[in-house]
Amino acid sequence: MKKTLFLNPPSFDGFDGGAGARYQAKREVKSNWYPTWLGQLAALVPGSKLVDAPASGKTLDDVLALARDYELVVMYASAATYASEVKVAEAFKRANPAIMVGMVGAHVATVPEESVKASSAIDFVARHEFDYTILEVAEGKPLAEVDGLSFVGPDGAVVHTKDRELIHDMDALPYPGPVYRRDLDVNDYFIGYIKHPYMSFYTGRGCKSKCSFCLWPQTIGGRVYRARSAANVIEEVKQARALFPEVKEFFFDDDTFTDDLDRVEEIARGIGHLGVPWSCNAKANIPRKTLEVLKANGLRVLLVGYESGVQEILNNIRKGLRLDIVRKFAKDCHELGIIVHGTFVLGLPGETRETIKQTLAFAKEVNPRTLQVSMAAPYPGTELYEQAIANGWFKRDETLVMNDGWQVAALSYPDLSSDEIFAAVADFYKAFYFRPAKIGEILLEMIQDWDMMKRRLREGVEFFQFLRTRDAARAC
Numbered sequence: 001m002k003k004t005l006f007l008n009p010p011s012f013d014g015f016d017g018g019a020g021a022r023y024q025a026k027r028e029v030k031s032n033w034y035p036t037w038l039g040q041l042a043a044l045v046p047g048s049k050l051v052d053a054p055a056s057g058k059t060l061d062d063v064l065a066l067a068r069d070y071e072l073v074v075m076y077a078s079a080a081t082y083a084s085e086v087k088v089a090e091a092f093k094r095a096n097p098a099i100m101v102g103m104v105g106a107h108v109a110t111v112p113e114e115s116v117k118a119s120s121a122i123d124f125v126a127r128h129e130f131d132y133t134i135l136e137v138a139e140g141k142p143l144a145e146v147d148g149l150s151f152v153g154p155d156g157a158v159v160h161t162k163d164r165e166l167i168h169d170m171d172a173l174p175y176p177g178p179v180y181r182r183d184l185d186v187n188d189y190f191i192g193y194i195k196h197p198y199m200s201f202y203t204g205r206g207c208k209s210k211c212s213f214c215l216w217p218q219t220i221g222g223r224v225y226r227a228r229s230a231a232n233v234i235e236e237v238k239q240a241r242a243l244f245p246e247v248k249e250f251f252f253d254d255d256t257f258t259d260d261l262d263r264v265e266e267i268a269r270g271i272g273h274l275g276v277p278w279s280c281n282a283k284a285n286i287p288r289k290t291l292e293v294l295k296a297n298g299l300r301v302l303l304v305g306y307e308s309g310v311q312e313i314l315n316n317i318r319k320g321l322r323l324d325i326v327r328k329f330a331k332d333c334h335e336l337g338i339i340v341h342g343t344f345v346l347g348l349p350g351e352t353r354e355t356i357k358q359t360l361a362f363a364k365e366v367n368p369r370t371l372q373v374s375m376a377a378p379y380p381g382t383e384l385y386e387q388a389i390a391n392g393w394f395k396r397d398e399t400l401v402m403n404d405g406w407q408v409a410a411l412s413y414p415d416l417s418s419d420e421i422f423a424a425v426a427d428f429y430k431a432f433y434f435r436p437a438k439i440g441e442i443l444l445e446m447i448q449d450w451d452m453m454k455r456r457l458r459e460g461v462e463f464f465q466f467l468r469t470r471d472a473a474r475a476c
Contacts, residue, residue, distance in 0.1 A: 002071040002100070002138045004048040006038040009075050009088040010060050011053070029459045029466070032189045034200040036253060037104065038076055039176035042183070044131055045138045050179055055188040060091060067095035072102065074126075074134055077115070079107040079379050080400040086119045093121040102137065104130045106219035110381030112150035113158045124151040129166055129205070129220055131173065170204060170228040177240045186244060192459055193301055193341040193370050194279055195249035196451070199240050203233045203267075207255035209283065210318040211307075212383035213348065216255055219381040225259040234270035241274050249300065252280035261286070265293045272297025279303065284326040291332055301339045301369075304329075308348060308355070309362020316350045317384075323362075330366035342368030346428065347376035347411045347421040349387065356424050363432055369441070373428045375409045375421055426467050 032055040042050040049070075053063055067073070073092055077085040089101045100123045108115040108125035115125045124143055126133045133148040143151050148164030167173070177199075180186070186197040204227030207217040217223050237250060250271075257280035258264050264280075271278065279301035286294075286302075308314055311323050333340050344363060346356060363371060378385040378394045388394035393411045400410055409418035432438065446453040 001046055002140060003069070004045050004072040004074065004138045005066055005070040006035075006042045006045075006048060006050045007063060007073055007075045007088075008035045008038055008052040008054060009085050010058060010063065011081055011084060029192045029462045031191045033191070033253075034180070034184075034189055035076065036176070036200060036202050038074070039179050039184075040131060040173060040202070041074065041104075041134050042179040043174040043176040044135050048138070050183040052184060052188070056185065060088060063088075064091055064095050067092050067099060070096075070099060072100045072138055074102045074104060077103045077105045077108050079110075082107055082115065082118070086122070090119055090121040100124075100137075102126060102134070104134065106215050106379065106381060109219050110379075112160065116150050116152060116158060120152075124149050127160075127163065129164065129222075131167065133164055166222055166226065167205075168226055170226055171232045173228075175236045175239060177236065177243050181243045186247060191251070192455070193303070193339070194251055195277065195300075196455070197244075197247055198249045198251055199244055199247045200251045200253045201233070201236060201240070202253055203228050203236075203257065204254045204259075208259050209256060209320050211305075211320075212317045212387065213345065213376060213378075214255070215379045215382060218383065219379075221255060225254075225256070227254070227260060227263060230263050230266040230270060233267050237271045237274065237278075241276060247276065250276055250278040252278065254281060256281055256283050258282040258286050258290075261290050265290060268294045268297035268299065274298075281305075284321060284329045286329060286332075288332045288336075291336055291338060295336050295338055299338060301341055302333065303341045304343070304368070306342045306363070306366065306368075307345045308351075309344075309359040309365075310350070310355045313348050313350045313355060313359075317348055327366065330368075334367070340366075340368040342366065342371045344371060344373050344428070345376050346373060346424050347409060347416070347418075349376075349384070349393075351376075351413065351421070352416055353420065356428070360428055360431055363428075364435070367438075369445075371429075371432060373425050375407055375425060376411050377407065378410055429463075429467075 035050065035052045038050055042048045051058065051063060075085055075088065085103065092099055092101055101121055103115060103122060103125045109127045112125050112127050116122050127148050127150060130148060133146055136146045143149055144159065144161065147162050149161045151159055153159040186199065189198065190196045191198065204225055205221040206223060206225045207221065208223065208225050210223060240250065276298065277300040278298050280303065282302040282304055284304050284306060306326065307317065307319060314321055330340065342363065344359060376384065377400055378388040388411055393413060398410060399408060409422035411421065412418040442456060446456050
């Protein structure tokens with residue numbers, strides 16, 4: 001077995017785009033997601049080590065000090081920062097010419113030939129679902145015999161081995177909790193709407209929805225929800241409870257944890273007695289009877305992708321939701337005391353100045369406790385990317401983030417410019433949060449909880465810095 005280092009490489013300060021994030025950019029409020037994909041790999045490969053440089057504040061010099069201690073380094077790479085990750089790979093090769101360097105992630109899975117040819121320092125990239133692919137490389141199997149790999153052959157041509165089958169026995173994957181305890185500090189990970197410290201899980205991969213912009217289901221997870229058994233998930237939560245007594249909330253980071261209602265109810269009943277609140281990603285169509293079961297068994301927050309308040313745009317992106325159902329869901333959550341963190345995306349196909357106003361009005365109507373506003377990002381491998389290229393909304397050589405990590409407005413339409421989309425984000429935030437009722441709601445939350453008081457004050461400072469610095473960065 002090769003001595004293996006799994007590395008979430010150094011990046012922009014405050015960059016929330018590494019091995020667990022869906023939007024690859026600095027956010028308006030600093031957050032760190034667990035490196036879940038790399039954590040799963042580290043749990044599979046005996047004797048390996050997981051290093052999350054952005055979360056732990058490690059610099060390139062810090063991680064290069066490890067280069068000579070390992071035979072294989074596997075890095076998570078993203079579309080927005082691939083040039084930076086290539087430089088890290090080259091630095092590792094200079095520090096230890098014998099080390100094998102591999103890349104994983106949605107970007108290299110989508111454009112493997114371009115990715116592996118980016119530098120001679122990159123020995124291989126793993127395509128699509130890569131867990132057992134990396135295990136076989138670490139075991140020393142010849143690259144040509146490992147399914148799901150792309151590498152440069154002796155003649156200089158890129159070799160693509162056959163695609164690896166998706167994993168269907170999800171229960172066979174080991175729990176990453178012991179790796180997190182050994183290699184990470186839970187205090188380094190925080191999300192604005194989740195209690196701190198928290199612990200993140202993936203209990204399944206893929207998503208039944210067909211959203212044209214969503215990265216993971218189209219590049220790695222697939223559009224079928226493959227999930228671990230409820231009993232297996234319950235045991236993992238019990239293990240995490242024992243390993244991390246300091247954790248104040250569990251978060252289920254599956255693309256849509258609520259895709260299987262019977263399963264999510266069984267999990268809720270199985271963990272409710274542990275006394276730790278939990279939260280999850282959800283679709284805004286959960287029936288009230290299921291919400292009641294979840295709330296009664298510890299559910300605190302639902303992270304919900306509303307995306308838009310305009311039915312035509314939801315149809316354009318194949319969201320598979322009706323606004324009347326969304327409104328009923330939001331009403332039920334308010335009545336049951338379930339907090340909702342809503343996410344919205346500006347600049348999706350069909351967006352106009354008027355639809356942005358309609359989405360803002362809708363956001364005020366459903367009134368999530370907190371929200372996140374992003375700009376549509378055409379990541380390679382998504383239907384949105386192909387659609388944007390075909391219609392001239394986006395050019396292949398355009399970037400997805402600015403030089404300091406802020407997200408750019410990548411799409412531009414004949415009747416709605418990228419500048420207008422960019423400006424609309426800050427306007428949306430201010431119009432939603434700077435309302436007397438919302439300010440009062442947040443102040444009440446702060447008064448009732450000292451920890452929340454400190455967090456909201458910090459986030460307030462970060463938010464105003466976001467408003468100031470992203471505009472300055474765009475002007476440069």
